[in-house]
Amino acid sequence: MEIPTTGSVSLLFILLAVAVFGLVVGKFYIARKSIWERQKKGLPAKPVAPGHSFLFGHLLFFKKALDKLPPNAHYQNALGDIAREYFQHEGCYYIDMWPVSGVLFIVVSPHVANQIHANPNMSMQRPPLLPRFFQPIAGGPNMFDMREHEWRPWRAKFNKAFSAEHVLSLVPDMIDETLVYSETLQKHSKEDELFYLDLTTLRFTIDVIGKTILNAHLGAQRGYNALADCMLSQIRWHQANAETNPFEYFNLVRRAVHWWNGRQMDQYIDNELSKRLSESQADHEGKRQKAIIDLILQGYIAESQSSNPKSGFPVDKLDPSFRAFATSQIRLFVFAGHDSLSSTICYILHLLYTSPRALSRIRHEHDQVFGTDPSALASLLKAKPHLVNNLPYTTAVVKEALRLFPPGGCSRAGQPNVPLTSDSGKECPSANVAAVFTIHSEMQRSPVYWIRPDEFLPDRWLVKPEHELYPVKGAYRPFEIGPRNCVAQALAMTELKVVLACLVRRFDFSPAYEEFDSRNPSKLNRADGRTYRGERAYQIEEGAAHPADHYPCRVRIRKLV
Numbered sequence: 001m002e003i004p005t006t007g008s009v010s011l012l013f014i015l016l017a018v019a020v021f022g023l024v025v026g027k028f029y030i031a032r033k034s035i036w037e038r039q040k041k042g043l044p045a046k047p048v049a050p051g052h053s054f055l056f057g058h059l060l061f062f063k064k065a066l067d068k069l070p071p072n073a074h075y076q077n078a079l080g081d082i083a084r085e086y087f088q089h090e091g092c093y094y095i096d097m098w099p100v101s102g103v104l105f106i107v108v109s110p111h112v113a114n115q116i117h118a119n120p121n122m123s124m125q126r127p128p129l130l131p132r133f134f135q136p137i138a139g140g141p142n143m144f145d146m147r148e149h150e151w152r153p154w155r156a157k158f159n160k161a162f163s164a165e166h167v168l169s170l171v172p173d174m175i176d177e178t179l180v181y182s183e184t185l186q187k188h189s190k191e192d193e194l195f196y197l198d199l200t201t202l203r204f205t206i207d208v209i210g211k212t213i214l215n216a217h218l219g220a221q222r223g224y225n226a227l228a229d230c231m232l233s234q235i236r237w238h239q240a241n242a243e244t245n246p247f248e249y250f251n252l253v254r255r256a257v258h259w260w261n262g263r264q265m266d267q268y269i270d271n272e273l274s275k276r277l278s279e280s281q282a283d284h285e286g287k288r289q290k291a292i293i294d295l296i297l298q299g300y301i302a303e304s305q306s307s308n309p310k311s312g313f314p315v316d317k318l319d320p321s322f323r324a325f326a327t328s329q330i331r332l333f334v335f336a337g338h339d340s341l342s343s344t345i346c347y348i349l350h351l352l353y354t355s356p357r358a359l360s361r362i363r364h365e366h367d368q369v370f371g372t373d374p375s376a377l378a379s380l381l382k383a384k385p386h387l388v389n390n391l392p393y394t395t396a397v398v399k400e401a402l403r404l405f406p407p408g409g410c411s412r413a414g415q416p417n418v419p420l421t422s423d424s425g426k427e428c429p430s431a432n433v434a435a436v437f438t439i440h441s442e443m444q445r446s447p448v449y450w451i452r453p454d455e456f457l458p459d460r461w462l463v464k465p466e467h468e469l470y471p472v473k474g475a476y477r478p479f480e481i482g483p484r485n486c487v488a489q490a491l492a493m494t495e496l497k498v499v500l501a502c503l504v505r506r507f508d509f510s511p512a513y514e515e516f517d518s519r520n521p522s523k524l525n526r527a528d529g530r531t532y533r534g535e536r537a538y539q540i541e542e543g544a545a546h547p548a549d550h551y552p553c554r555v556r557i558r559k560l561v
């Protein structure tokens with residue numbers, strides 16, 4: 001074998017450097033050109049954010065919008081503010097964030113969002129940016145960020161885990177975990193202490209999802225559990241606002257923590273997979289076969305037997321690449337299954353605190369449906385879980401909370417031949433767009449589409465179509481609409497109603513932000529203080545959107561007469 005000379009190594013290095021430089025310049029040019037083209041004189045103007053610069057695109061302009069937000073506020077608030085200030089009548093705009101992400105097309109109009117989800121060439125295409133968000137959480141390609149052709153068969157399998165009938169069968173497990181959650185709340189009440197509702201609730205929701213996904217009791221509410229604690233830590237260490245802050249990407253401590261947590265989670269799930277593989281094959285009656293882990297294993301067994309009929313039954317071991325695939329799916333479900341729910345529970349309790357009328361109406365509904373003795377509720381709901389479907393006012397409260405504080409948003413990849421038409425009729429090509437981003441938090445509070453947009457009015461979900469409060473079609477989409485919407489919407493709605501049924505008549509919650517702020521004066525570092533549009537519990541990014549400072553709170557046990 002010929003040993004390469006120093007000269008040939010240097011030449012190779014130079015060629016590589018030139019290629020990388022060429023690639024960067026090419027990407028720079030494509031991003032800037034796509035904005036220049038949309039601004040070209042003589043052509044119909046496109047909605048492009050103001051303040052574009054040759055060198056920085058819109059990064060400096062966007063930083064100014066971010067600087068107006070309170071500490072750690074979710075960057076989607078800044079995107080929403082720009083939409084509101086400059087593009088109210090378009091409902092969408094382009095913003096050039098290259099090299100941090102790319103050219104983004106921001107959507108805050110239901111009419112534009114409806115076009116995305118009605119178009120089969122766009123509705124199922126996740127943007128290539130998404131794996132950057134999900135890598136530390138799932139550790140590899142997963143249901144959320146998979147390409148359409150890989151995603152489709154798995155979506156069909158996972159739908160079974162979230163059928164209405166199966167979701168109701170999970171109610172008894174939800175109740176058991178809610179009883180433990182109530183015990184923790186009672187303890188906080190008795191000790192009369194300030195606590196962080198979001199942190200307590202995250203441990204509760206992760207316990208609930210452990211049963212749904214893994215068929216396992218994690219016990220995170222009572223103590224350490226490797227999967228739960230590593231997932232919670234992974235999210236606390238997740239890079240917030242990655243679309244806007246490139247420097248944090250190089251944080252080595254974050255990378256080390258993510259690597260360590262990832263390893264622990266993988267080992268835990270690996271053991272669970274082996275355990276469930278033998279258990280599920282012994283479960284001849286097929287009693288517990290709709291947990292995500294079981295559906296994944298069934299998919300594997302069916303596939304290995306059809307590709308190799310001689311492999312026999314039972315299948316005694318999993319192929320390593322399948323194990324890796326399965327682990328990523330489970331990690332994704334554990335994340336998606338607890339994080340948004342915790343934040344939503346906090347916001348519902350917060351909104352009920354702000355509206356004594358709504359609080360008394362929801363309590364009244366629970367008295368009517370479940371009887372006036374809250375201590376009898378657990379056994380009643382376990383025996384008759386379908387009663388959670390008889391709660392129209394509670395459902396309206398949940399929907400209104402998800403309107404005001406949606407935990408997520410939606411993103412799709414731009415497509416060469418898919419233009420989107422703005423509210424004022426401008427045709428906006430999505431070619432060369434890194435992500436088409438629908439900002440739920442802005443759309444669902446926009447005065448263009450909602451009457452009294454910032455008010456907590458559960459009644460808007462109970463009025464007839466001719467009423468002025470009746471929602472505009474497509475303007476409410478916390479779970480998104482279309483083929484790639486939230487697969488677990490029915491589970492989420494049921495769990496939220498079960499939690500409210502168990503809590504609202506037993507406890508009074510009140511936010512403790514004033515107390516928290518007086519204990520932490522140094523955090524007050526922005527001129528406009530610690531509120532966003534007047535809300536102290538504004539949304540921050542930590543996985544999903546969560547209430548600022550994890551919702552410092554006090555709770556009291558109610559005296560029942």
Ligand code: HEM
Binds near residue numbers: 407410411480486489
């Ligand atoms: C309040 C609770 C929840 C909210 C607001 C929510 C919201 C969302 C949203 C906005 C999406 C993206 C849809 C799109 O891009 O079109 C999504 C997708 C998804 N959600 Fe949820 N979610 C919630 C709870 C859950 C739970 C409990 C689970 C699992 C048990 C879950 C699992 C998923 C998965 C797997 C996807 C990807 C679906 C796909 O690509 O086919 N979510 N969710």
